[in-house]
Amino acid sequence: MGKIETNVKDALDHVRAATQELHGAISDAVAKRGGATKADLEVFAQKAKAVTESAKGSISTQHEAARKHLTEAVTDLEATQKHVAEGLKSSGQAFQTSVQKALADARASAQKVSEAVAAKRSALSKQTKK
Amino acid sequence: MHNYVAVVFDDRSKAYEGLHALWQLDDAAEVTIHGTAVVHRDPLGNFQVDTKETHPALATAVGVGVGALLGLLAGPAGAAVGAAGGAAVGAATGGMVGVTADLVRADNRDQAATETRFVLGAGQSAVIADVSEDWTSPIDTQMRKLGGIVYRRAKSDLEDDIWFDDNYFYPSYLYPYEYIPSSYPLW
Numbered sequence: 001m002g003k004i005e006t007n008v009k010d011a012l013d014h015v016r017a018a019t020q021e022l023h024g025a026i027s028d029a030v031a032k033r034g035g036a037t038k039a040d041l042e043v044f045a046q047k048a049k050a051v052t053e054s055a056k057g058s059i060s061t062q063h064e065a066a067r068k069h070l071t072e073a074v075t076d077l078e079a080t081q082k083h084v085a086e087g088l089k090s091s092g093q094a095f096q097t098s099v100q101k102a103l104a105d106a107r108a109s110a111q112k113v114s115e116a117v118a119a120k121r122s123a124l125s126k127q128t129k130k
Numbered sequence: 131m132h133n134y135v136a137v138v139f140d141d142r143s144k145a146y147e148g149l150h151a152l153w154q155l156d157d158a159a160e161v162t163i164h165g166t167a168v169v170h171r172d173p174l175g176n177f178q179v180d181t182k183e184t185h186p187a188l189a190t191a192v193g194v195g196v197g198a199l200l201g202l203l204a205g206p207a208g209a210a211v212g213a214a215g216g217a218a219v220g221a222a223t224g225g226m227v228g229v230t231a232d233l234v235r236a237d238n239r240d241q242a243a244t245e246t247r248f249v250l251g252a253g254q255s256a257v258i259a260d261v262s263e264d265w266t267s268p269i270d271t272q273m274r275k276l277g278g279i280v281y282r283r284a285k286s287d288l289e290d291d292i293w294f295d296d297n298y299f300y301p302s303y304l305y306p307y308e309y310i311p312s313s314y315p316l317w
Contacts, residue, residue, distance in 0.1 A: 019306070020306050020307040023306055023307075024307060027182050027305075028182060030182075031181075031182035107306065110306035110307075111164055111165070111306060114162060114163070114164040114165075114306060115162075115164065115262070117162050118132075118162035118164070118262030119262075121159050121162055121262075121264075122262070122264055125264055
């Protein structure tokens, strides 16, 4: 039992770190002089796809309390992918709008994964106290 | 319990020590931090938020959000000024927000009795955090060690406030990881 819990925790922590990194990369690019570029978006597209697959793959292994939040995070990650893809096909104001939407979606996904971590920690803490 | 926490310190360096300590508590699974920001109040009373953003439009959005949250942390009397002041001054000056919640509260002493009494004085800094915590002692103990004063409101209480506005409130302006500007090379 203990080993399973450790593995589950590792998977969720990995997804959390990946969503934080995705948000960090997009916000760094947006904040730099000149803003994000198409080359940045190519990188975000790969990162977002990898994180989405990782999050999807870990849902079934999660504590029940965390599943709902993680499922919502996947929705936000898919939205991030969508807006990054739109950005790659656009220019000018439309490009900026897509980058901003991708940033907001990445932030939302990090929030949901973090809430999944909180839900799981709380549930495990209650189990330990029993 | 899902809470919003403001920890007031007397200077910027201590605030960043506090920020680091909060994320260490997260690493230790004592609490779960969903997002943080560090806010300063200059000698003229203006609020400034440390962000990565340099684009004026983005800085405005950050100013509005933090202004609203600071007002909500100050309680019902501060919320109106926090939201309105954050929007107006944030729009005018980018990353600067002006919140005079403490002044308003001084004129509303009856209401102030039920408030959190969160006040950020001129020259002080605060760490604002969105946290899940099963008990409050880890943050309270750690912040007290660093000389911080902790103010806390439940997320559900903020949402019940008449001034709560979801458009401003969603904590996108809080970094979901430990962000320390390069001008603070403490660690």
